[in-house]
Amino acid sequence: MEPDKVRAPNIRDVARLAGVSYQTVSRVLNNSESIKDTTKQRVLEVIAQVGYRPNQAARALVTSRTRTIGVLTSQTAHYGPTTSLHAIEEAAREAGYLISTTSLATSDHAAIVDRLEHLMRQAVEGLVVIAPQVRVFDAIRQLEISVPLVTLDSTRRDDHRSLSVDQIAGARMATRHLIDLGHREIVHLSGPQDWIEAEARMTGFLREVDDADLTTHPPILGDWTADFGHHVGRELLRYRDFTAVFAANDQMALGLIHAFRDAGLDVPGDVSVVGFDDIPEAAHYWPPLTTVRQDFAEIGRRSVGMLLAELRGEVESSHEQVRPELIVRKSTAPPRI
Amino acid sequence: MEPDKVRAPNIRDVARLAGVSYQTVSRVLNNSESIKDTTKQRVLEVIAQVGYRPNQAARALVTSRTRTIGVLTSQTAHYGPTTSLHAIEEAAREAGYLISTTSLATSDHAAIVDRLEHLMRQAVEGLVVIAPQVRVFDAIRQLEISVPLVTLDSTRRDDHRSLSVDQIAGARMATRHLIDLGHREIVHLSGPQDWIEAEARMTGFLREVDDADLTTHPPILGDWTADFGHHVGRELLRYRDFTAVFAANDQMALGLIHAFRDAGLDVPGDVSVVGFDDIPEAAHYWPPLTTVRQDFAEIGRRSVGMLLAELRGEVESSHEQVRPELIVRKSTAPPRI
DNA sequence: ACGTGAAATGTGATCGTACACATCACACGT
């Protein structure tokens, strides 16, 4: 009674119904020229009528092209990586590519290797690594991955292309802003040690502090969360030997401000706080957050552009940098004298 | 000099090097029983040595199983959908499935159809729709999509499985909380009209208000952003005929609070504000936000579980609901008399 | 020593498409 799963129509079914050879149908699908317009129409009608969809697996098998780009991201719901990911997906789609995403819950070597293996089994034609952690590069080398690779938010490396917001410059701008306001004791709340962008922001901070001949405490290693920022804020208050904090992202800055206010301190009156990223909520925090804006969507789009260029065999400049922008709001002010 | 792209090793290459037939290699790959342990080891060694990776396209072609789940999400960087997505990816991976994600930048019919077509061409075995918009269902019906489907954050429908946080219950809890505090004039700032979860939250709000025999203004349709919340907050202040606002998400609540404070009002002293979602930053807003928590990761995981169960042919209950939880913080208080 | 059944391994066909090449139809110049 119930018909067993009817096989999906294939190219030969279409051909038969349209009264042409399967090759003619194939030509229509790949819109080759030298197809008479009338037959083309006839074939297209049959395709629409029977709901034929080309089988990508068969196509990939014979062309050995998957038209797929693999994306390795970290398993976080952060605004930046997510925004970049969506931009990547959109740019790839427009170029006729599709995205296979896989995310990294932990940063141990085995997990990274496993995720990369996973992508390679998909026979992705290129790889985008978002918010890469240092160890990712070891794994890539070990697996002898040969497809084109673009990394985001990374510092320069020589063996692959990268596209990054100039994190170091951004961190210097944030730090400079605090110094220009008159702050001399500035604390840096960094991201996790194995994140390349955390490292870059820390580097920028340290360089700027150094250039201004200031001393500073060793940066505190955080985990990007507001909870952690809150926790660090409370700890910092036990010493009170600072007048400003530069947090490596907006969420941690929010947590810091929360802790400071709970302790009766005024931001920016007693302590100035700068964040990083300019997430959409930052303008609505209390006080509105001074931060460094990066255009996540832009780097997502451009990373796909770079990758596609490499796939087409065009060799462009290997390392691109996007300049971030300092957004001054209300969370920073000159130190109280 | 430079060797042309060497063909990747295939199953026959492995077989030859291991001195067995390709079928034996295939058996090792699919770890069938009845393989002598010594030959199995030999084959595995060769596989590791030559870096052989099974070609998924070929496998999919013959088995007509792609082990891929398609995910349709909206192109937003919001915490909730993103968290669910990561959970889905992880759960699917653990079950040996992979995820093909595609996102919806606009909600017009053509775009939705295009994205669904895209997924169907991938021959996904199942479909998860995150944060669905009303029109998605029309498109699914039109395309006669026959693969198992699970939707998240949706209200009950009869023709597919769904898994949802009970948005209506959550909205009622939030509203009830305000009523219990003594508020009588409550404004609802809703999400966009075509989002099912926005609709559900609005419904919950209206029902609770109705049950309490209160009147209310027609809900304001927002776009989920803090910017919009801020804008609405300013508009609302022109009337001041309310003592509390229930925002359909935390970001809009943040924007509202910002606007109120800018106008010199105290939250919760002059106006109470409730959000929805309990994003990780909500606890650190000023004041810490009273909101409704939903476990996004949990519904992501469970949606995959439902989908896989259906793929295995198990027919379970079709609609599951997860209860949200009211988190009372400092943004709500009794109205000033 | 030999038949027998189970375990281990091998052979042919197949999935749905694209590519290379072959063929056909037809117009056109000489």
Place this chain on the structure above:
DNA sequence: ACGTGTGATGTGTACGATCACATTTCACGT
């Protein structure tokens, strides 16, 4: 009338794996 070039269409084969079935190996009871 005929060769010829070009546009339109058809035929054979390969991609790399799995499945169904065939065959070989081998231990064991009689």
